[in-house]
Amino acid sequence: MSLRAGLDHAAVIQAAAELADTKGWDSLTLAALAEHLNIRAPSLYNHVAGLEGLRRDLAVLGYRELGACLARATIGKARDEAVFALANAYRAFARQHPGLYVAASRAPDPTNQEAQTAAGEVVEIVVAVLAAYGLRGDAAIHTTRALRSALHGFVMLEANAGFGIPLDLDESFRQMVQLFLLGLQQQTHT
Amino acid sequence: MSLRAGLDHAAVIQAAAELADTKGWDSLTLAALAEHLNIRAPSLYNHVAGLEGLRRDLAVLGYRELGACLARATIGKARDEAVFALANAYRAFARQHPGLYVAASRAPDPTNQEAQTAAGEVVEIVVAVLAAYGLRGDAAIHTTRALRSALHGFVMLEANAGFGIPLDLDESFRQMVQLFLLGLQQQTHT
DNA sequence: TTGACAAAACTACTATCATTAGCTTATAAT
């Protein structure tokens, strides 16, 4: 075993993701991360561009993992079945990776091509699922935004205990997706 | 003019709201607030219970102002007209008061009756608007959660520049509310 | 095998911020 920690960029980001998921996004500090990795805080600057850089890099990991999760869930499915699978996978990801999800809910760095691509792929999956309803062009974008808003809003409110009343959240989520699908059906009918 | 600043709790919270709205939620620090008020940071502890207490108190102001805003917008309206008015007022509030909105999107302090009441009144307005569609009991709660999720998700994504593509956001928002109403109509038909 | 180089880690330091403790003084009620 070497005396040096032997970290690289990926290992640091991975450790940061674990820390954010277990201790919370707000508790992800360079000091805590350094302690977790058994190095001194300034050594982290060899791998990430400060706290902001760490958060940006974590966002990219978040886009990728969320995208992979959604792709896995929707493969081989279509229309309502695909939408339900997408929605459930989205919510499951946010619950299993609360810190990484928050990281991924930040806007991708406009100057970073990798970030743009990874974030774009998440959107593409939603667009692809909705394409089965005949949505194209602007209509596809508007509807994608609606679905994303509902999913994002729900998981954020859930994570923040924003729903006060103790009524089954699983059922609320199912009904929300169902409501979206009913509306979609009506909209594409006309 | 007195030598003493003569602040009280309300004035401090009000100043904090302005600071959060103009400089951003993350820039709301006790140091910045104290400077803005021309006092020293420790003096703030005469009015609020630290940074966390300030945020909790700001949340209460947020619930109240948001509730008043929504009530004003929906008074004298019913059904689809009321839902559109509510949604537009909700989004307008989040845009005009980005800091206060973030404060209000935190869960109300369970030990603070005032916070619970203020937050509850916001939910009550949404429930009341949806009551016109014959929703009662659990169904009303599920549907309220769906609408809140969509609204919250949209305004948060909008505030974080989360919608990458440069396509008219006003139109996206209108279509999202329309989609919700179409679904609602279908759901309550059966 | 050895030696040089780049990377990874370190120490030491500064600045900002939240927070506590304890002191001072303005103000308002008596």
Added chain:
DNA sequence: ATTATAAGCTAATGATAGTAGTTTTGTCAA
């Protein structure tokens, strides 16, 4: 006028991010 309270203050501590400069280690080529 006196006094009690509350609003402000200074001073100090501890956590954190970040910078500068140094040491050390692993690797790779001579």
